[in-house]
Amino acid sequence: MLENFGYIGIFLIAALGFAISTITLPILLRRFHIVPKKPNPVKSSTYECGMDTVGKSRVQFNFRYYFYALLFVVFDIQVVFLYPWAVALGELKLFGFLEMLAFFSILIVGFLYAWRKGVLEWK
C-alpha cells in the first residue's frame, strides 16, 4: 500500500522539478546575460506562430450545439449499461440478450423521434 504512494511521490517530485526548472531556467539565463534581449512585436505577440485572435473569447454559441450535446449525452450514457451486460452475457443467456434488445429498441424510438422532428438537421 505505502510503496505505491512512494512511486506517486517520485512522480510528483519529478513533475514539480520539471515545471520549476522550465520556469526558472529562462529567468536565470537572462539574469546572467547568457542570452541577449532583442524584443520585436512579432516575438512578443501572444501566439508567435499562429493567427491573431479576432473579437472576444466570450461569444454566444448557436443553441443548436446544445441540441447535439443533449442528444449525445442521453445516447452516450446508455453505453454504461453495455459494459456490465457484455461481461455477464455468458450467464444471462438468451433472456439477457432479448432484454438488451428491448432496451435498445426503446432507445431507437427516441432516436426516431429526434430524427422525424428534424433535430438532426442543421437549418
Added chain:
Amino acid sequence: MVVGLEHFLILSAILFSIGLYGALAKRNAVVILMSIEIMLNAVNISMVAFWRYIAPALMTGQVFVIFIMVVAAAEVAVGLAIIIAIYRSRETVDAEQIDLMKW
C-alpha cells in the same frame, strides 16, 4: 495511514455539503445543476465505499451507482432543455430573476 471506510464517508459528506450549499446559494441555474451533480456524485462515492467495505459479495452497490449516473444524465438533459427554453423567452438564467410567481 490506512485508508478506511470512514475516510470515504467523510469525503462524501463534505462533497454532499458543498453541493447542497451550491444548490441553495448559487444564482445561475446552470451552476445549480452542476451543484446537484456534485451531490449525486457524493452519494456515488459513499455507495461504492459501502459496497466495498460492507457488502463486497453482491454487485448491488455498483449497479446502484451505474443507475444513478444514467438517471442523473437524463435529469441534466431535461434541466438544460428547460433552461434553454427559459433563456429564449427571458434572456437570463439567473435564478433570482426567474421570479414571476411568489407568495
Added chain:
Amino acid sequence: MNLYLLAPEISLCALAIVVILLDLFIGRKWILGVVAVAGLIVPAAFTLALWGVNETSFNGMLVVDQFSLFFKLFFLVIAALVILSSTDYSFKFSAFRGEYYALVLLSAMGMMLMASTRELISIYIAVELTGISLYVLAGFLKDPKSSEAGLKYLLLGAVASAVLLYGMAMVFGLSGTTHLNEIAASIPAGGLLANPALLMGIVLLVAGFGFKIAAVPFQMWVPDVYEGAPTPITAYLSVASKAAGFAVILRVFYEALGPLSLDWGIIFAVLAAITMTLGNVVAIAQTNIKRMLAYSSIAHAGYLMMGLAAVSTLDPGALGPSGPGALVFFLAAYALTNLGAFIAIIAISNKIDSDEISDYSGMARRAPILSLALLFCLISLIGIPPTAGFIAKIYIFTAAVDYGLIWLVIIAVINTVISAYYYLRVARVMYLGTPLSEERVPSSWALRAALAFACLGVLFLGLYPWALLRIAETAVSIFP
C-alpha cells in the same frame, strides 16, 4: 422471472411508445387522445386479471399484491381522467399532443412501479421516471410562467432526489442490502436514538419522500409549480404524484423500517400538524384559485400524514379502520374530489383566460353545471356530508384517535374549520357575485364525462363508503 407479473407496466410502456410513433406518422392529432384513453383499458385489464395474486419476481424486486394492484388501478383511472380533461386544454400546445399524452402515460408507469417495488434501486428508478416526466409536463407550455414552474420543479426535485439517495446510501451501508425485507431483518435493537447513523438515514428518507408528498418544510415548490403548470398537470401532480409518494412511503416504512414504527410515527405526527396548519393558514391569503388549491393540497398532505402517524396495530378492539387503511381511502376520496375541482377549473379558465378568484364572479349564471360541480367538490374538500371528503376525514380522525393521537385530531378539526372559510369564499364569489359578462362557458363531451365520473364518484363514496373501505383494508393488510 415471471414477465406476466409485469404485464400492466409493459403494456403501458408499449402504449406510450405507440402514441409517440403515431404522433410522428399521422396528421390528425385528435386520434392520439382517443388512442391514449382507449389503450389504458389494456393495462387496466391486466391489473384486474392479476387481482388476488401475491407473488414476487425479478429476485424479489417486483412484488405483486393487493396493495400494488390497488394503486396500479388507481393511477390508471387518474391518468385516464387527466387525459380526458386535457382535450379541452390541448389547443394551447396542439403541435405537441403526442409527447404530452406519452409523458402522462410514462409518468403513470413510473407511479405504478413505485407502488410495486420493494427494493431501493427500483424505487429510485421509478421515482425518477415519474419525476422527469412530470418536470417536462410542468414546463410544457410556451409561456414563461410554465417554463419557470418546470425549472423550479426540476431543480428542487433533483435536490430532493439527491437527499433521498443519500438516505438510501446510509440505509444500504447499515444493512448491506437494498431489499426492504432484508433491511428490516438487519435493523439493530435499541431504537433510533441509539443508532445515530440510522436516524440520519431515516431523516434523509423522510426529507426526500416529503418533497414528493408536499409536506412542510419541503413544500416551497408546490404553489409556484401548481400555478405555472398546465391545469390538467396541476391536477395530476396534486393527486397522482402525491398518492405515489404515499404508496412508496407506506411500503418503505412498514416493510423496511417496521421495527422502528414508534420513532417514525412521531416524526410524521409532528410533520402532519405543522403541514396542515401552514397549508390552511397561507391558503386564506391567496387570490389565484390554482395557488389556493396548491396550499389546500399541502394541507391535505397534512391530513394524509395522520394516517402514517397512526401506525397500524391490527388491534381487533379498535373503533374504526387502521391508519394505513384510512390513508388509502382518503387518497382515493381526495383524488376524485380534487380532480373534479380542477376539471371544472379547466373548463372555466379556458373561457375567461384567468385563474383569479375575483374573475369567477357570477359564474353560477354563466356555467350552472360547472359551478355546481365545483361547489360540490369544494364541499367535499372541506369535509361536509354527503361527500367522500367527509367520510375520509371521519375515518382518518378515528384511526388517529384509536392510536391515541388526540392532540393531532384536535389540531386537524380546528384546521378543517379554518379551511371552510377559503373554500366557501370561492362559492360566494361564484353564486353571489355579479357576472362580468353573459357569455356561456363551453365544454367538450370528454371533459363533461370526466367531470361526471369524478363528481358521481365523490357522491357515491360519500353515501356508500364500505366497499372501497373494505378494498383499502385488504390492500394494506399486507403490512404487519
